[in-house]
Structures are given as C-alpha cells and as structure tokens.
Amino acid sequence: MISSGLxxxxxxxxFIIYGNDTIKTxxxxxxxxLQDHEIVKSDKLFGLSFRKGASFNCWRGYQAIYKIExxxxxxxxxxxxGERWTGKIDTAASEKKMKAIFGDKLVNxxxxxxxxxxxxxxxxxxxxxxWDGVFYTIYENERVLxxxxxxxxxVKNVNNSSFALNLA
Numbered sequence: 001m002i003s004s005g006l007x008x009x010x011x012x013x014x015f016i017i018y019g020n021d022t023i024k025t026x027x028x029x030x031x032x033x034l035q036d037h038e039i040v041k042s043d044k045l046f047g048l049s050f051r052k053g054a055s056f057n058c059w060r061g062y063q064a065i066y067k068i069e070x071x072x073x074x075x076x077x078x079x080x081x082g083e084r085w086t087g088k089i090d091t092a093a094s095e096k097k098m099k100a101i102f103g104d105k106l107v108n109x110x111x112x113x114x115x116x117x118x119x120x121x122x123x124x125x126x127x128x129x130x131w132d133g134v135f136y137t138i139y140e141n142e143r144v145l146x147x148x149x150x151x152x153x154x155v156k157n158v159n160n161s162s163f164a165l166n167l168a
Contacts, residue, residue, distance in 0.1 A: 002129055012081055016120065017067040023122045026136070030064045033115050034101070051159065062097070065089075066113065068145070071152045073120075075102075077113040114150040121145070121158070 013024035065077040078097040079089050095109060102111045123139035130138040138160050145154045 012063055014064040014066065017065065018122065025120060027120050028060070028077065029066065029113055029116050031060060036115060060103045070153065073113045073116065073147060073152070075113055076109065114152050116147045116150055119144050119146050124157060
C-alpha cells in the first residue's frame, strides 16, 4: 500500500527574547547563516541539513536563542534540542559552538545577526488562523518587526483576520 499523504513532525522552535518575553520562532537564522556561508557541506538532503543524532522533531540538531537589544538582533545561545526546557543551558558549550561557527563575530558572548533582513512576527493572541502542521503559523494578531541587516527598522501590530478571509 502507498500512503496518499506525507506527514512531517512538528519541529522544535528557536526562541527570541524580546523585552520580558521569550517567544518561539521558526525563523531559522543560524541555519540561514550556515547555508549562505556553506559551512555545512555534508548530511544534506534536498537542501536541508540533517545533523547526526538529531531527532525527528529537531532535524537541525540544535536550537538557537536570539535576543533583541536596543535596535539590534543578536544570537545569544546555541543549545542542544530541548535544553532550554530543562532550565539548564550549558553556556560554556553554547559559547564553544558559537565560536566554532562565527569566530570573531562572537563578541561579549553574542553574535550580531547582520546577515538577516526580513520580517519576524510574534503572536499577540493565541488564536491561530492558519498552521501548516510543521513550521508556518499565522495568528489573528501579531507584532511584526521589520529588520535590515540585523537592525530593527520598525515595529507594527497587525490584525490578520482580513488576510485569513482572503485565503478561504
């Protein structure tokens, strides 16, 4: 028998510290850096990097923690999958991973994410309008940060209700 559909495992998110909140994000900024700089040249399938020992719900083999300080976006930790939920982040191991990948870009325990330009959104409500089952989620109300080369250009709140009606 052949299955009529494909199913993917929901992936563990990365996290962004924004103000007093720590928010899940599926903007895979470290992965983008790795692919753009061709640092990882093995274990690739269809352009995705699979790490040795990675679980189905964390195919990257790590989770990143970002932080917005003033008007800039930084990488502050690279952890093992699920490590943040245990409440014990191995900061020495995290810094070692960041140093191995980013070298001199690691300054005072963080890396300025100058390679990212785009929008990052955070939910303002729990109401989900659309979810792809793996990564992409649209919430009814979101805060959108527009970023250019790691610098926050502007922040706006968006109501996606009219957008969801157009998708139907």
